[in-house]
Amino acid sequence: MKNAYDAIIIGAGPAGLACSTELSKSGLDVAVLDEQAGPGGQIYRNISKASPGQHSILGDDYTAGLKLVQAFQEASLDFFPRTRVWQAEPTGEVFMSADGRSRKLSAKYLVLSTGAMERPVPFPGWTLPGVMTCGGMSNLFKDSSLSPTEPVVLAGSGPLLWLIAEHLFALQAPVAAILDTTPLGQIFPAMKDMPKALLRFGFMMKGVKMIAAVHRTALKKKVPIYRNVKKLCAEGDGRLQCVKAKSGKKDLVFDTSLLLVSEGIIPNTSLFRQVGCAHKWDSVQRYWYPDVASDGRTNLPAVFIAGDGNFVHGAKSAELKGRLTALTIAKEMHRMSKADYRRLTKQIGDELQKELLPRPFIDALYAPRPDLFSMTDETVVCRCEGVTAGRIRDLVGQGYTDHNEIKAIIRCGMGPCQGRMCGSAVLELVAEGSGLQPKEIRQHRLRPPIKPVSLQELANSNLGDSDES
Amino acid sequence: MNKGKSKFIWSNPSATGNTVTIYFEEEPCVVPAGITVAAALLGHDDEHFCQSAANQENRAPYCLMGVCFECLVEIDGHKNRQACLEPVFEGMRVKRQHEIVEEIK
Numbered sequence: 001m002k003n004a005y006d007a008i009i010i011g012a013g014p015a016g017l018a019c020s021t022e023l024s025k026s027g028l029d030v031a032v033l034d035e036q037a038g039p040g041g042q043i044y045r046n047i048s049k050a051s052p053g054q055h056s057i058l059g060d061d062y063t064a065g066l067k068l069v070q071a072f073q074e075a076s077l078d079f080f081p082r083t084r085v086w087q088a089e090p091t092g093e094v095f096m097s098a099d100g101r102s103r104k105l106s107a108k109y110l111v112l113s114t115g116a117m118e119r120p121v122p123f124p125g126w127t128l129p130g131v132m133t134c135g136g137m138s139n140l141f142k143d144s145s146l147s148p149t150e151p152v153v154l155a156g157s158g159p160l161l162w163l164i165a166e167h168l169f170a171l172q173a174p175v176a177a178i179l180d181t182t183p184l185g186q187i188f189p190a191m192k193d194m195p196k197a198l199l200r201f202g203f204m205m206k207g208v209k210m211i212a213a214v215h216r217t218a219l220k221k222k223v224p225i226y227r228n229v230k231k232l233c234a235e236g237d238g239r240l241q242c243v244k245a246k247s248g249k250k251d252l253v254f255d256t257s258l259l260l261v262s263e264g265i266i267p268n269t270s271l272f273r274q275v276g277c278a279h280k281w282d283s284v285q286r287y288w289y290p291d292v293a294s295d296g297r298t299n300l301p302a303v304f305i306a307g308d309g310n311f312v313h314g315a316k317s318a319e320l321k322g323r324l325t326a327l328t329i330a331k332e333m334h335r336m337s338k339a340d341y342r343r344l345t346k347q348i349g350d351e352l353q354k355e356l357l358p359r360p361f362i363d364a365l366y367a368p369r370p371d372l373f374s375m376t377d378e379t380v381v382c383r384c385e386g387v388t389a390g391r392i393r394d395l396v397g398q399g400y401t402d403h404n405e406i407k408a409i410i411r412c413g414m415g416p417c418q419g420r421m422c423g424s425a426v427l428e429l430v431a432e433g434s435g436l437q438p439k440e441i442r443q444h445r446l447r448p449p450i451k452p453v454s455l456q457e458l459a460n461s462n463l464g465d466s467d468e469s
Numbered sequence: 470m471n472k473g474k475s476k477f478i479w480s481n482p483s484a485t486g487n488t489v490t491i492y493f494e495e496e497p498c499v500v501p502a503g504i505t506v507a508a509a510l511l512g513h514d515d516e517h518f519c520q521s522a523a524n525q526e527n528r529a530p531y532c533l534m535g536v537c538f539e540c541l542v543e544i545d546g547h548k549n550r551q552a553c554l555e556p557v558f559e560g561m562r563v564k565r566q567h568e569i570v571e572e573i574k
Contacts, residue, residue: 037556042534053480082556117536128529129517129527131531133533143505144501144505145479145501147478149477171480239515239529258476312535383521383531383539384538386524386526414540416549420537452538
């Protein structure tokens, strides 16, 4: 079985699709690995199988992915769907599991395009069945056209909240209320980035129009929209039954079976941290992101990063970042002349710069609010191990400021998700209790395997070095 | 095991209209072909998928993109399968995962 390639791309979202298609066109031997059953990532999930009805609800921004996926499907490369990567090495080795067995592949270059995830924000009751993310609801619809039958409460801040509201309205799904947790006045710090954003007037207006349309539909359907919502709390016996919150001085209570939350998108950096990529801290969006040059290079010569995993800029930018990374690798492998490289990187780089113009404004407008992680002591922070905020605050009070130490003492971040769900909150709790800036705090380390692997899979493994192709 | 009423419907069945039968807790469920196990189960009842290994609380999918590990089920005898990543197949047998805490600690 073939196990050596020129490049292995991990993640078949917009960046991975664009990068791998481009590399394969330049004649390189490419493997693409993804956890899902088909290409598209989260944004273009299930796109090649979605029905016309799904396309019409999800709109042009979804359908735009078809071209990318078609080009990928026509490209000559090896695609490994339903494949979990549990370890990658700076030398270009990748350990993965699929179909109940583990394998090792290796390549001269790795491109990590593992994308982004919703910022996990603990609040009382967020572990109850019936509480899920807005992106999760969107994935259910993309996968299988599932739509809620009982009134839904939406809560959060950012474009995704409004987009999901728009989709639910289009599906005629019942909505109980929309709780906007964006603090009033967040527009003021964002204003300085407004002129640059307005250079992409069409893009900005599309967002404004979408949100305005949701407001109009909400008014027509008598769905209340509450602003400046705080103290969100989910309650129920074994599953969600009730959502409580505060809007100003008003107490809000909704009997509901489904709460969809969204507090922004952050890069999914787990594989980058495991392989040893250097990271930087973004003080506006308050997340760690890998230190990546515009050509996709990281601090590790064989490891490139492309897409929203690098910094959350959206699907179109992810695609362009994937292309730029492909060009760099093609040039290094002498598949492209310097002149072509310069011309194409200039062209795609310019397109990317244009695409990025509105981002600082959007990032500032929907920056995580200062009290986003001020959960009560009883709130579960680590879902896997059931560790509460109070226990973490206790340890921080005793002087522990390293998530790795906290994990060793109270198992916070030791469960199957490996700290993906609690990482943001633990960092903020440490910052709150110690007075340290997040960038001064050591990052949570990830050690392989970063996804659970069964002993059976290892027993069935083929981890040898021989390439029998 | 209590079976509740699903809080979701298939609003817009898949392009092909094909279905498969899976067995959830031994009960046959006819679901659209090609969807994930998580979607299939959510479309059938509103119960939990698994219990937290740490404190036995009921859990169900949170992220639906492979990150949170709250949708763990047993599929054809294999534990710890992420329901949000596994597509349904004809005859698949799915069970809720109730891991006993002593086993793993």
